[in-house]
Amino acid sequence: GGGGGGRGAARGGRGGRARHGLKCPRRLRSSGVGGGWRTETTDVGFTGSLGGTTYFDASSYDSTSVGLALDAAHQRERNRFGLGTTFSYLPTTASEVDTTGRARQDSTQLSWSLAPSWAHQLTERANVEVAARYSDATYQGSDSGLNNYWSLGGWVLGGYALSEITQGTARLSFDHYETDGISGQSDSVGLSARVALTVAVLA
Numbered sequence: 001g002g003g004g005g006g007r008g009a010a011r012g013g014r015g016g017r018a019r020h021g022l023k024c025p026r027r028l029r030s031s032g033v034g035g036g037w038r039t040e041t042t043d044v045g046f047t048g049s050l051g052g053t054t055y056f057d058a059s060s061y062d063s064t065s066v067g068l069a070l071d072a073a074h075q076r077e078r079n080r081f082g083l084g085t086t087f088s089y090l091p092t093t094a095s096e097v098d099t100t101g102r103a104r105q106d107s108t109q110l111s112w113s114l115a116p117s118w119a120h121q122l123t124e125r126a127n128v129e130v131a132a133r134y135s136d137a138t139y140q141g142s143d144s145g146l147n148n149y150w151s152l153g154g155w156v157l158g159g160y161a162l163s164e165i166t167q168g169t170a171r172l173s174f175d176h177y178e179t180d181g182i183s184g185q186s187d188s189v190g191l192s193a194r195v196a197l198t199v200a201v202l203a
Contacts, residue, residue, distance in 0.1 A: 044072045063091035082117040082131075107141030125161040130154070147181035167196045 030052075036045030052064040066089040073082045090109045117131035132154035139146040155173035162168050170193045178185040 041075045042073070044070075046070045065090045078121040080119040082115075082119075084115040084117075085113065087112045107139055107146065109137055109139055109146075111135065111137040127159045129157040129159075147179045149177065149179035149181075151175065151177045162195070165198045167198070169194055169196070 030049065032047065032049040034045070034047040036043070038044075047067075047069045049067040050064070051067075052062070054062050066087075068087045069085070071082070071084045073080060088109075088111050090111070091107070113133060113135040115131065115133040117129065119127065119129040121127050132152070134150070134152050136150040138148045153173070153175040155171055157169060157171045159167060159169045171191070173190045173192075175188045175190075176185065177187075
């Protein structure tokens, strides 16, 4: 989502700080909506937001942003399927000024993501989870100086109840990032394990 914008811009380089007009008196406006529904086996929720900034003495920097998110999950016997998706439309004055200092009122960032997941209860003690996430960001506008990018990541987690109060987990994750800029691409792999102890405190 929105956090990816800073990463893409950083890959494009930290150019001069075009701050003209950003310190003028301004008015912020925002609104949001959310909802969902739930049954015994299905849970769906959504949110939407609309925001913007008006600069009284620099109207060329006025901006509007839009965000949408949808999350759904379905339980079927020992399996739980999930799907999350997001979409955002951000002017670069909002998505880049806090990270690179570059403010280009003639550019916008269009980004979206898709995140499926699956969890399965193998036995009363053991479970496994698999999840993935794809994100894509495109910059539109004249000479934005920012690079389009996409990323793909995911993880596999296995859990086992060692006792009634002790849970052990192991997680393997990967991440791939690719940009149109000269930085090219990067890959990372991670492996972690933990043991958690749950203690109940009676008042």
